[in-house]
Amino acid sequence: MLWRFPIARPWEIDLTCIATFIVDENSTLRIADRCSEHVACAGGRPVQSAGKMTFQVDKDQARVHAVTNQSTGYCPEPQSWPQVADAIRKAGLVAPAGFHVNFLLWKCTDCHALNVIKEGVFVCAMCDADLPADWNLA
Ligand SMILES: [Zn+2]
Numbered sequence: 805m806l807w808r809f810p811i812a813r814p815w816e817i818d819l820t821c822i823a824t825f826i827v828d829e830n831s832t833l834r835i836a837d838r839c840s841e842h843v844a845c846a847g848g849r850p851v852q853s854a855g856k857m858t859f860q861v862d863k864d865q866a867r868v869h870a871v872t873n874q875s876t877g878y879c880p881e882p883q884s885w886p887q888v889a890d891a892i893r894k895a896g897l898v899a900p901a902g903f904h905v906n907f908l909l910w911k912c913t914d915c916h917a918l919n920v921i922k923e924g925v926f927v928c929a930m931c932d933a934d935l936p937a938d939w940n941l942a
Pocket of ligand 1: 912913914930931932933
């Protein structure tokens with residue numbers, strides 16, 4: 805008896821892959837396994853931006869599907885998008901229009917808690933202190 809297994813043909817496979825990324829000092833895009841720490845991905849060096857990047861792999865090419873600035877290690881500013889877009893283009897890929905999700909991370913000057921800003925409310929979730937007007941995680 806001949807068994808037939810459902811084997812997907814290459815053009816039927818829809819692969820999505822999420823990776824940790826950083827943009828290093830030389831505007832080079834570096835990616836690592838999604839579970840990797842951004843600091844390890846950067847080799848402990850300063851970065852221009854960092855986050856998660858989702859790649860869509862179709863047929864024989866990969867494209868950047870979505871990018872976020874989700875990195876609690878580096879807390880990059882949403883304004884770091886142009887550096888990310890440049891690094892993506894430098895890698896020979898097409899950059900999306902911007903970060904898919906902007907994570908606005910702010911540090912409380914009173915209790916030093918890291919806050920994710922939601923709906924433009926600049927109040928510390930831990931101690932209710934007003935957060936500083938200027939981004940303070942450089
Ligand atoms: Zn606080």
